[in-house]
Amino acid sequence: MKKHKNIAARFAMRLSGMILTAAVLVTSCVIPSRARAKTNPTAEFIDRTYEILASAKPDAGRFDFWYRNLSSGNISATSMIDMMISSPQLMLGEETRLPEGEQLLDSLSLLMTEKPMEPQQKSTYLDYMAHGVSVRRVIYDLSVMTEYIGVCGRYTVRHDGLSDLSPRDTNPDLTKYVYNMLTDLTYGRPATSEECDDWCARFLGGQAVAPAIDDAAKTGPVAGSAMTDEEKVVLIYRTMVGQEISAEEKGSYQEALANGMSMSYVVQKISETALFQMKCTDLQILAGSVELTEPRDNNYELTSFLTRLYTRFSGNRPTAEDLNGYVLQTIEDPGTVREVITQMLSAPECQELIPSDEEFLNTVYEVFYGYTPDNSKTKAYLIGMSNGITRSRILSEILKDPAFDEKMAEYGIDTRVEKIVPEKLVALTFDDGPYTPVTMRILDALEPYGAHATFFVVGNRVGNYSESVIRATNLGCEIADHTWNHTTLTKISGDAVSQQIWDCAETVYNLTGVCPRVMRPVGGSYNSTVSANVGMPMIIWSVDTNDWKYRDSQHVIDEIMNNVRDGDIILMHDLYESTADAVEYVVPALIEAGYTLVTISELAEYKGIDMENGKAYFSMRG
Numbered sequence: 001m002k003k004h005k006n007i008a009a010r011f012a013m014r015l016s017g018m019i020l021t022a023a024v025l026v027t028s029c030v031i032p033s034r035a036r037a038k039t040n041p042t043a044e045f046i047d048r049t050y051e052i053l054a055s056a057k058p059d060a061g062r063f064d065f066w067y068r069n070l071s072s073g074n075i076s077a078t079s080m081i082d083m084m085i086s087s088p089q090l091m092l093g094e095e096t097r098l099p100e101g102e103q104l105l106d107s108l109s110l111l112m113t114e115k116p117m118e119p120q121q122k123s124t125y126l127d128y129m130a131h132g133v134s135v136r137r138v139i140y141d142l143s144v145m146t147e148y149i150g151v152c153g154r155y156t157v158r159h160d161g162l163s164d165l166s167p168r169d170t171n172p173d174l175t176k177y178v179y180n181m182l183t184d185l186t187y188g189r190p191a192t193s194e195e196c197d198d199w200c201a202r203f204l205g206g207q208a209v210a211p212a213i214d215d216a217a218k219t220g221p222v223a224g225s226a227m228t229d230e231e232k233v234v235l236i237y238r239t240m241v242g243q244e245i246s247a248e249e250k251g252s253y254q255e256a257l258a259n260g261m262s263m264s265y266v267v268q269k270i271s272e273t274a275l276f277q278m279k280c281t282d283l284q285i286l287a288g289s290v291e292l293t294e295p296r297d298n299n300y301e302l303t304s305f306l307t308r309l310y311t312r313f314s315g316n317r318p319t320a321e322d323l324n325g326y327v328l329q330t331i332e333d334p335g336t337v338r339e340v341i342t343q344m345l346s347a348p349e350c351q352e353l354i355p356s357d358e359e360f361l362n363t364v365y366e367v368f369y370g371y372t373p374d375n376s377k378t379k380a381y382l383i384g385m386s387n388g389i390t391r392s393r394i395l396s397e398i399l400k401d402p403a404f405d406e407k408m409a410e411y412g413i414d415t416r417v418e419k420i421v422p423e424k425l426v427a428l429t430f431d432d433g434p435y436t437p438v439t440m441r442i443l444d445a446l447e448p449y450g451a452h453a454t455f456f457v458v459g460n461r462v463g464n465y466s467e468s469v470i471r472a473t474n475l476g477c478e479i480a481d482h483t484w485n486h487t488t489l490t491k492i493s494g495d496a497v498s499q500q501i502w503d504c505a506e507t508v509y510n511l512t513g514v515c516p517r518v519m520r521p522v523g524g525s526y527n528s529t530v531s532a533n534v535g536m537p538m539i540i541w542s543v544d545t546n547d548w549k550y551r552d553s554q555h556v557i558d559e560i561m562n563n564v565r566d567g568d569i570i571l572m573h574d575l576y577e578s579t580a581d582a583v584e585y586v587v588p589a590l591i592e593a594g595y596t597l598v599t600i601s602e603l604a605e606y607k608g609i610d611m612e613n614g615k616a617y618f619s620m621r622g
């Protein structure tokens with residue numbers, strides 16, 4: 001009995017003003033008597049209702065309860081039927097088992113309109129009820145039919161309908177839509193009545209659909225599932241539009257996904273279709289639109305270019321996070337697109353798909369320049385790679401070709417835009433090496449900060465210390481020319497000058513695949529003969545540490561930190577442990593002071609200086 005009391009209490013709350021307790025149902029009442037009711041239309045209505053719904057007669061307690069409330073007009077016949085259907089054991093009798101499904105619909109139709117339900121109508125209701133709508137909606141619909149009003153008139157009972165339909169019973173087509181969204185996209189299991197009520201209320205209250213679908217697709221089972229792009233597109237389209245997607249439209253969304261666009265982008269595209277808009281109009285809800293916040297979704301051309309590139313080299317799409325990073329970097333600083341591409345294609349997965357260096361080079365040329373390079377272009381690169389130069393370093397060299405800018409223009413990327421220039425730049429330069437014991441220490445100091453320096457190497461030393469030259473190249477440092485055997489150029493002929501420079505350059509080129517672009521004359525000494533024959537820009541210096549003279553790290557540190565200015569070129573020698581000691585201090589100190597450590601070529605590029613062969617540069621101060 002306790003359980004019945006609780007249920008009854010809930011009904012009492014629903015039917016405001018009506019006093020109803022379980023006690024009423026079981027306590028025998030004095031009036032009206034069972035005998036007197038026999039001839040009364042209201043009593044007949046009660047009997048008939050019991051007969052149709054429960055195939056039984058009401059017991060005295062229940063009969064009296066219904067009779068009193070119906071005849072007094074306390075409740076309508078519709079409410080009575082609703083209460084009976086909602087809680088048959090309590091309201092009809094403890095043994096009552098209601099018919100289900102189709103039979104229940106037939107019984108209700110017979111009861112309320114005295115005729116069976118049309119098959120078409122029946123299947124519509126069965127479909128609704130399988131998608132979150134309750135039977136109360138059926139009772140409500142039947143209660144407004146003229147047949148029912150006639151029946152109620154004959155039996156002298158109130159016919160008015162249910163005034164408190166829950167959100168999920170308010171708009172059955174919307175409920176079905178919501179049920180599918182929750183079941184297929186949000187939860188991956190059948191939605192509950194409470195969930196349907198919640199979401200129907202939101203949409204009826206004016207919340208837009210497209211963002212909700214987007215959210216469901218982002219966080220629901222579709223997001224993490226092993227479904228293919230095609231399956232996801234089909235399911236999301238079906239949920240949004242309520243019909244199957246055409247092959248053509250499916251293809252275009254799959255292509256967008258393959259090009260790196262997000263599922264939110266696809267949801268947004270579907271939300272723009274006329275069919276989706278019509279669906280929302282039919283359901284009387286707001287379509288809304290998806291806010292695309294990821295960088296990749298706002299730049300189709302660029303995103304698809306970078307995605308296709310990455311996919312070509314790795315066999316897989318980049319992760320959303322990586323792709324957003326690449327796209328954002330390219331948009332914010334288009335001048336760095338070479339670095340972005342180099343970084344992207346340096347990912348380990350991009351190294352593994354194409355095992356042969358030659359094939360890698362051919363692919364790079366084909367992708368960026370549209371042709372297969374001949375041996376003269378690739379020979380040095382292949383040697384460099386066989387000596388340990390990384391593919392990304394070689395790639396960054398290949399992308400220096402001006403044809404790259406034209407290629408990027410095809411994808412709407414303006415590479416001629418200058419890079420964002422760091423506020424303070426400085427070029428550390430080291431002469432007279434390489435000398436592995438010291439050069440490696442300097443590289444160790446630079447590497448953690450991604451800092452770059454320039455090494456003016458002496459050609460005849462390169463073979464003995466090639467490992468430090470390879471490593472410096474891979475770290476993005478510049479290997480520059482400091483003659484073949486440290487000859488003072490002002491003392492030799494023009495031809496000899498040329499020989500000194502190109503012997504050194506060739507040695508570096510044949511080791512790394514990258515040719516030196518700048519040189520430094522020994523002792524900083526040059527004359528018109530040197531200028532005319534050197535064939536490269538001549539880089540002197542603006543801060544001389546005299547590290548070779550004092551061999552004192554503190555002296556080097558003081559010289560640099562007391563004198564450094566933006567655009568300076570600082571002279572050191574990677575021959576002395578004391579110089580390496582100083583560099584270990586100076587690199588973090590300069591960075592702390594706001595400097596970006598760059599190579600000579602980078603310094604010139606940032607400063608917009610187009611260096612000329614044979615011209616001397618002491619600094620690149622602004």
Ligand code: ZN
Pocket residue numbers: 431432482486522523
């Ligand atoms: Zn020197």
